[in-house]
Amino acid sequence: MLLWVLGFTLLGSLGAIFCAGLFLTFPHSVRKLLTPSLMSFATGTLLAAAFLGMIPAALELAEGYQVSASVLAGIVLFFVVEKLILWRHCRDRDCDPHERAGPLILIGDAVHNFTDGVVIAAAFLTSVPLGIATAVAIIAHEIPQEVSDFAILLESGYERKKALLLNSLASLTAIPGALIAYFWLAQVNAAVPYVLAISASSFIYIAAADLIPTLQRQHNPASSVRQFIMIIIGIAIIGWVNTLA
Template identity: 35%
Template sequence: MSVILNAIISVIIVSLVSLVGIFSILLRKKNTQKFLLLLVSLSAGTLFGGAFLHLLPEVVADHGFTIQISLLVLAGVMAFFVLEKFIHWGHCHHHPAFDFLHSHKHSTEKNHHHHEKENPKSQIAVLNLLGDGIHNFLDGLVIAGSYLVSPAAGIATTIAVVIHEVPQEIADFGVLLYAGLSKKNALLLNFASATISILGAVVGLWLGSNSDTFIPFILPFAAGGFLYIAGSNLVPELHKKCDVAIESFWHFVMMIVGIGLMYGLTFLG
């Protein structure tokens, strides 16, 4: 019963993170971008740490390091690559989405005029919500699967997902505003998409209770997803601004903090 309760509480917390987008409007553009890049650094560290220090060790300890495990990690990488292609993930992680929160007309006309010809704004909103819903469903599956393995793995996975979701949800909120939605509707739709993680957790708990193959599948698959997001989306974002040495130093520090946080959670047992 505690596993079910912990998993459901965790995905509810993850869903509530979607509401942080509204607060980004209250911050100055310069401060928002600096804050987001620190969060991106921390997120990259927690995702790398979650994959290498929790998900993979758990599945290898129970099933050994096999070719099948490696293939499932690669399957996770490729699945998130396909998902990214489907929803044009660039809108979610690149700064134009963040810029829009502060400069509507200028950023819209200058940065997105060509894109609008190929992708109407309404299509951008639909693709973003659909892709984000799939992503959130997978988050729920992974969190549930992690709690079925151990409390430490569940907590570590939840923290990694939450930290990653903060900059992600702020960017998603910006994309929905760019698509023409009001602040209220953008916030509500983004939250509705986030709650799909609860469904994912319920499905994950059911699969874990009725199938012996769910845990050996979901953990390496999730590790591949974590590695793809951190390596393909988050780290490249940090390389876009390398003219200030002190900022690069703090990005490195925050990545180490994220990895250290995941390492500390290994002692929970």
């Protein structure tokens, strides 16, 4: 099981970096066209992983009220954390939270990837299909996120090779996150459903508070249809993987 955890943790971190770097080689017009589709696919995978995988798995291990309360608490927690981060780094009204300095991007990526490692380990300790579905959802979300982070690092004056190296190093924090979670949760099985519930709340929050509002800025029918189709494809893939359990 540990090899599954480490393999998909590496795939989820460095795989997303590779795909993002490859994506940046495309012409700007192509990236502009594909980005909403990637974000739509990520939305579908995140929501499906939360509602079709993590929450049902948590409900099999703990009482429904406790799981629901954990999901709700997680959503509120992520809202508060995001508010504190924005308040700390955006003190004036004109601040755009996406216009952050390079070091802040790297620190944020390191923490985020550490958490991803924890999530993947908790999912695999529940079942292999849930672990695979969770890793797919993380990869789908990380690709557009890493593209954005690469762009910010380049705008901050980093050379392309240096930006790629530093982003890759930040992604490797997923490994200690996965290892710590794997060995801790293996000893404290009672914590698994609550880690899954909190993980599900993070997926729901990312989709609802970040991705969907961005997608809703495009109003033309053609883009809306593409977004809907990609969301459904994302849901279908995660749903299919979960049926393998």
